[in-house]
Amino acid sequence: MSPHPFEVHTSDIQTLRAAELMAWIIEDAVQARGVAHMAISGGHTPRPLYRLLAQSPWQERIPWAHTHIWWVDERCVPPDHPESNYATAYALWLQHQPVVIIHRIRGEESPTRAAALYEQELQQVFEGSPWPRFDLILLGMGADGHTASLFPGDGALQVRDAWVTVGHAPTPPRARVTLTLPLINQARYILFLVTGRHKAPALRRVFGETSPHPPPAALVDPEQGHALWLLDEAVAREADLPFFPGLFRK
Numbered sequence: 001m002s003p004h005p006f007e008v009h010t011s012d013i014q015t016l017r018a019a020e021l022m023a024w025i026i027e028d029a030v031q032a033r034g035v036a037h038m039a040i041s042g043g044h045t046p047r048p049l050y051r052l053l054a055q056s057p058w059q060e061r062i063p064w065a066h067t068h069i070w071w072v073d074e075r076c077v078p079p080d081h082p083e084s085n086y087a088t089a090y091a092l093w094l095q096h097q098p099v100v101i102i103h104r105i106r107g108e109e110s111p112t113r114a115a116a117l118y119e120q121e122l123q124q125v126f127e128g129s130p131w132p133r134f135d136l137i138l139l140g141m142g143a144d145g146h147t148a149s150l151f152p153g154d155g156a157l158q159v160r161d162a163w164v165t166v167g168h169a170p171t172p173p174r175a176r177v178t179l180t181l182p183l184i185n186q187a188r189y190i191l192f193l194v195t196g197r198h199k200a201p202a203l204r205r206v207f208g209e210t211s212p213h214p215p216p217a218a219l220v221d222p223e224q225g226h227a228l229w230l231l232d233e234a235v236a237r238e239a240d241l242p243f244f245p246g247l248f249r250k
């Protein structure tokens with residue numbers, strides 16, 4: 001029995017499934033509360049999804065005028081830097097959005113100031129909430145099992161009394177601004193997108209092993225929400241976990 005709900009798809013279907021689920025979640029949020037809040041991740045994995053969202057029918061189907069787009073994390077670089085998560089999403093998707101409400105992490109500021117400004121913006125928009133509840137948080141996972149910019153052994157992973165903090169990556173750009181684990185775990189829906197056989201060892205640690213030091217991605221467990229792992233065939237086949245469909249067993 002898998003500890004986490006998951007689906008295994010070809011890469012193309014994985015991207016389409018993510019867009020479908022995103023559309024459903026956002027439509028449901030806007031219908032229920034008049035607004036949707038979604039936080040997106042950076043890295044390479046979500047790039048096909050961002051390209052897809054810039055196309056029809058996703059442009060017309062998702063009520064973007066009522067959707068606030070936030071970032072899960074950001075590298076402390078300027079917004080036009082090739083390593084910027086904002087720059088990636090803007091180039092592939094957001095520049096094509098006729099209407100979009102975005103809350104950019106100011107990577108051009110010092111890490112602590114960027115984190116403080118982002119937390120202030122969250123407090124203004126989620127005014128009065130003890131914790132912001134995102135309708136959807138889109139997460140990836142690194143080969144070391146990190147998610148957001150919560151890296152194994154980094155102090156950012158232990159922060160429980162803030163919504164935003166400064167994370168420290170093992171590779172440049174090292175300083176990152178990131179949502180904290182307790183905030184991520186307030187989400188209504190969390191979608192993990194994980195692709196590539198090189199992620200299999202981390203996936204096994206998240207799905208298979210009980211370890212005294214679980215990888216950060218294994219600590220994502222929404223308190224009053226749902227997490228779903230969308231895996232591609234390459235990582236599922238390599239991970240070869242006992243509850244994976246037979247097609248992906250060696």
Ligand code: 6PG
Pocket residue numbers: 041042043044045046072073074075085139140141142146147148149
């Ligand atoms: C970032 C992301 C990060 C990402 C993982 C996976 O800023 O890099 O937010 O958490 O999701 O590192 O990255 P890839 O998709 O590039 O493998």
